[in-house]
Amino acid sequence: MPKDIWINLPVKDVRKSSAFFREIGFTLNKQFEGQEDKAGLIIGEKNVVVMLFPEDTFRNFISSPIANAGEASEVLLSIGADSKEEVDELLVKVAAAGGTIYSKPHDAGWMYGAGFADLDGHKWNVLYMDFSKMNG
Secondary structure, three states, X not given: OOOOOEEXXXXXXXXXXXXXXXXXXXXXXXXXOOOOOOEEEEEOOXXXXXXXXXXXXXXXXXXXOOOOOOOOOOOEEEEEOOOHHHHHHHHHHHHHOOOEEEEEEEEOOOEEEEEEEOOOOOEEEEEEEOHXXXXX
């Protein structure tokens, strides 16, 4: 059984992307602080690692072209929030940091969420889920 997961994302500018994620409240991995060729984000209570690599470096990992995340969706990264207010607060930070809100908040009763794209167009979903209100 795998013990860890690292999500690798290609970015055009590691410094700008790092600043964006720091501005919206993500934790940067200090191990990679100040490096031009990579940055690491630590997300959530389980410390999921998202690595940011310049596109040239990322190309060394794969044998296919890099998707243009602004034109097509290659993945949807979903993150949990502790409240509806936390979802809304994150969206305000995303917009202020230069990200794009592609899906305004939606309340499905047991789930409240919205979507944003980072500086490189990668799609993120932020969700608050109250399973006690879930039907079925």
